[in-house]
Each structure stands twice: as C-alpha cells, then as structure tokens.
Amino acid sequence: MFDFDDTVTEKGQYEPPLRLRNALVELSQKMPLGFCTGRQWESFERHGLAELLKGIDSERKKTFLENLFLFAENGAIGYEFDAEARKFGEFYRVEWPKELVDREYLQKTLSEAIKDYGQVYDNAHRVVVVMRTNLHDVVDRKVEDVYDLSEKIYEVCLKILRKISADFEEFVHVGNSGIGVIIGPKDGDKDEAIRRFGEYLGKKRNIKFDDGFRNILVAGDSPQPGGNDYYFLSGKYGTPFNVSDGDVYNGFLKPVLGAKGERLVHSKGSLYLVKKLLK
Numbered sequence: 474m475f476d477f478d479d480t481v482t483e484k485g486q487y488e489p490p491l492r493l494r495n496a497l498v499e500l501s502q503k504m505p506l507g508f509c510t511g512r513q514w515e516s517f518e519r520h521g522l523a524e525l526l527k528g529i530d531s532e533r534k535k536t537f538l539e540n541l542f543l544f545a546e547n548g549a550i551g552y553e554f555d556a557e558a559r560k561f562g563e564f565y566r567v568e569w570p571k572e573l574v575d576r577e578y579l580q581k582t583l584s585e586a587i588k589d590y591g592q593v594y595d596n597a598h599r600v601v602v603v604m605r606t607n608l609h610d611v612v613d614r615k616v617e618d619v620y621d622l623s624e625k626i627y628e629v630c631l632k633i634l635r636k637i638s639a640d641f642e643e644f645v646h647v648g649n650s651g652i653g654v655i656i657g658p659k660d661g662d663k664d665e666a667i668r669r670f671g672e673y674l675g676k677k678r679n680i681k682f683d684d685g686f687r688n689i690l691v692a693g694d695s696p697q698p699g700g701n702d703y704y705f706l707s708g709k710y711g712t713p714f715n716v717s718d719g720d721v722y723n724g725f726l727k728p729v730l731g732a733k734g735e736r737l738v739h740s741k742g743s744l745y746l747v748k749k750l751l752k
C-alpha cells in the first residue's frame with residue numbers, strides 16, 4: 474500500500490518514473506496493490522492510473538485492475554475495480570463530520586483565510602476539504618517554496634479549526650502533504666484505509682491477517698506529526714516504511730536503506746521495496 478505524491482513520484486513531480494511504473498505493474502501480477510492518497514479519484518486516474526497503464530498488454534492490464542485498490546481523499550473513500558461493470562466502485566465511504574462544522578461553510582472560511590498562500594479545491598473531493606498552494610500551476614516553481622506555503626496553510630487551518638471548536642481533533646484530522654493540506658474525518662484517515670483494505674482482502678480474497686494486518690507493507694513520505702501520512706505510518710496497522718529523508722518518529726516505522734546503508738527516499742525508496750517484494 475503506497476502513498477502517491479512524493480512516495481511513488483519524485484519530490485515535486487506529478488507522475489511516477491518509468492522504472493517504478495514497470496515494477497508496480499509487475500507487482501500487481503502477484504498481489505493486491507493499494508494507493509492511499511489525498512487526491513480524489515479523478516486526479517489519481519489522470520496522473521497515476523493513466524501513466525501506470527501506458528503500454529501494458531491486455532492480459533496484464535486485466536490482472537492489474539483486478540488487484541488495484543484506491544484509497545482516495547486520504548483514506549475516506551475506498552475503491553475497487555469491478556471487472557463486469559468495467560469501472561471502479563466505492564466499497565466504503567466515511568462521511569464528513571457535520572456536527573463539527575458545515576463543510577461548505579468551512580471551505581468558504583478557509584478560502585478567504587489562506588488566499589495569500591493557496592486555494593481551496595472546489596467541488597473536486599467528495600468528503601474531505603483540500604487546499605493547494607498558489608504555486609500549484611507554476612511551472613518553474615521551487616519545491617521548497619511549495620513546502621513553505623503548504624506549512625503556512627496548515628497553520629491557518631489549525632487556527633480556524635480551533636476557533637470553531639477547541640475539541641476539533643475529536644472530529645477531524647488535518648494533514649500536510651507538503652504540496653497541500655487536507656482536512657478529513659478523524660475516523661476516515663489513512664490508518665482506517667489499511668484496516669479496510671485488510672478486511673476486504675480477508676473476506677473477498679481469503680487472505681489471512683493478524684489483528685494489526687502486519688503483512689500489508691505500507692509506504693509514505695509524510696510521517697511527521699501534522700503530515701498526511703502520520704496515521705498511515707503510525708504502526709497501528711500494517712508494516713510501515715518511511716521514504717522521506719526525515720527522522721523516524723515511532724517504534725514501528727523503518728527507513729528504507731540501500732546496500733551501503735544510505736537512505737533511499739521518494740520513488741527510489743518505493744522502487745527498492747517493490748523489488749524486494751518481487752524477489
């Protein structure tokens with residue numbers, strides 16, 4: 474199970490490099506493969522799936538799609554491929570916590586509050602509230618500047634949410650992916666996606682798991698507190714790997730190390746993990 478941005482892509486890139494794409498297609502021929510991303514389904518289809526499917530023959534494509542699962546909106550919605558209907562369908566959805574705040578009201582408020590740094594996505598996501606930086610469409614941007622803006626947006630979000638309720642953390646999680654910020658239901662974060670994935674595979678594919686679903690490998694790049702993989706890589710479920718160059722924050726999370734003990738980060742870390750699984 475992989476995060477998408479800066480995990481299967483290089484930092485600041487939109488699409489996975491060719492070597493990793495090929496390796497992921499290879500892996501999908503052997504086992505179920507999940508992507509867990511802040512993106513909504515359409516964006517994953519455009520930037521992820523379309524690239525992964527480029528040049529793959531129809532037999533492999535069939536197996537790939539059978540084994541492909543998408544956990545979009547930071548884990549709030551799970552999709553599986555329905556071979557008969559030939560399209561993806563939701564197999565679970567966690568609703569926005571209306572009792573905290575009306576989602577549209579929050580979007581409007583944030584839109585005004587973050588305007589120096591970024592924008593709220595309009596009508597793209599179904600459950601979560603997502604913001605991107607003002608540098609999103611700027612071609613010659615510096616990645617570091619994007620990360621700085623994203624951090625500023627994150628701070629503003631916390632301030633606004635605190636004003637709405639001192640107990641906002643009982644209802645939502647706020648995650649900073651480095652390229653944007655996502656606010657989603659607390660019970661629909663990426664840790665829940667791992668559990669739902671394992672539960673689904675147990676029921677429908679007869680795969681045996683322990684309570685922690687430890688034989689699901691999980692990789693992401695934002696495990697720091699406030700990062701959008703904080704819950705994904707917390708070690709509550711799965712066996713987590715950190716493909717960022719940052720420190721390891723809990724007893725479960727491991728870095729990915731190359732032959733000389735060097736840190737392998739972003740798509741290189743993911744490529745290493747996929748190749749290990751293929752051996």
Ligand SMILES: [Mg+2]
Pocket residue numbers: 476477478479480650693694695
């Ligand atoms: Mg990421």
